Amino acid sequence: MKEAEAGPIENHREREEKGVIVYPVYSRRSGGLSIGVNLFVDKKKCNFNCPYCEVFDFKNKSVFSLLDLKEQLLYAFQKAEETGVSVKDVCFSGNGEPTLSPYFIQALNLVIDIRKTLNSSAKIVVITNGTGFLNRSVFMEIKDVSANVELFDVWVKIDAGCEDWYKKMNNSNVEYRDLISGVKLFAELRPFTIQTMHCAYKGEAPPQDEIQNWINLVCGLVKTGNARKIQIYGKARSSPQDPLCEPLPLESLQARAALLKDALKKQGSQTPALVYE
Numbered sequence: 001m002k003e004a005e006a007g008p009i010e011n012h013r014e015r016e017e018k019g020v021i022v023y024p025v026y027s028r029r030s031g032g033l034s035i036g037v038n039l040f041v042d043k044k045k046c047n048f049n050c051p052y053c054e055v056f057d058f059k060n061k062s063v064f065s066l067l068d069l070k071e072q073l074l075y076a077f078q079k080a081e082e083t084g085v086s087v088k089d090v091c092f093s094g095n096g097e098p099t100l101s102p103y104f105i106q107a108l109n110l111v112i113d114i115r116k117t118l119n120s121s122a123k124i125v126v127i128t129n130g131t132g133f134l135n136r137s138v139f140m141e142i143k144d145v146s147a148n149v150e151l152f153d154v155w156v157k158i159d160a161g162c163e164d165w166y167k168k169m170n171n172s173n174v175e176y177r178d179l180i181s182g183v184k185l186f187a188e189l190r191p192f193t194i195q196t197m198h199c200a201y202k203g204e205a206p207p208q209d210e211i212q213n214w215i216n217l218v219c220g221l222v223k224t225g226n227a228r229k230i231q232i233y234g235k236a237r238s239s240p241q242d243p244l245c246e247p248l249p250l251e252s253l254q255a256r257a258a259l260l261k262d263a264l265k266k267q268g269s270q271t272p273a274l275v276y277e
Helices: 013-018 066-082 104-118 136-148 163-169 176-187 208-222 250-266
Strands: 022-027 032-037 087-092 123-128 152-157 192-197 227-233 273-276
Touching (some): 022 066, 022 087, 032 066, 087 104, 104 123, 104 136, 152 176, 176 208, 208 250
Parallel strands (some): 123 152, 152 192, 192 227, 227 273
Antiparallel strands (some): 022 032
């Protein structure tokens, strides 16, 4: 068994090269120590190819196992307790789209059981690009867990308000209309958080019509009453496709957040927690 990383990872290439399943990281969006769960230890696996993604293509001989996940997660919690650091969340992310893993459902339930055993107040988070909602078994699992497990959240990536920008930002073979239909179906049923990357593509910021389309989409999702938070974040780490995507000034994120806030106010929706960074 490979042990979890003892300290928070600063260089995420370490996670790839070492085949780490469980890795502590200081997360700006979690607001402290997050324990990451990586279901792809031997290679990157994702049905998106986002040009801002920090995960490099790699291959090694590591093998994922649920037993290693359990032992590494217990070790990570132990180390956090020894150092007096509070664990904010246990987060499924890692080297790809977690819902693509054949172990995803088992791993999620294992993490739920471990948290219960430890009597921990750490939230469980699944960061997803939303394509898992097109898989009935995954959809039902996340829906049921969301209904029955406290301190659980789904962070759904919504980078684009139209197909053209979706092709640039996410570069996926999954049809945009199918993806959005799946996200909308889940949003009607269970609470969720929206994550949106705001960055330049080939030197150009998102055009105003794209931002307006995104605002319309988000406003529709907020109308369900299930949107907990909206995270608009910028590119903060290097990626293998640099310089295709580049960071934009904080003022650009603030302006986008302000436009959304105004639109939500006009439609009479209570604005969920809105974060831009």
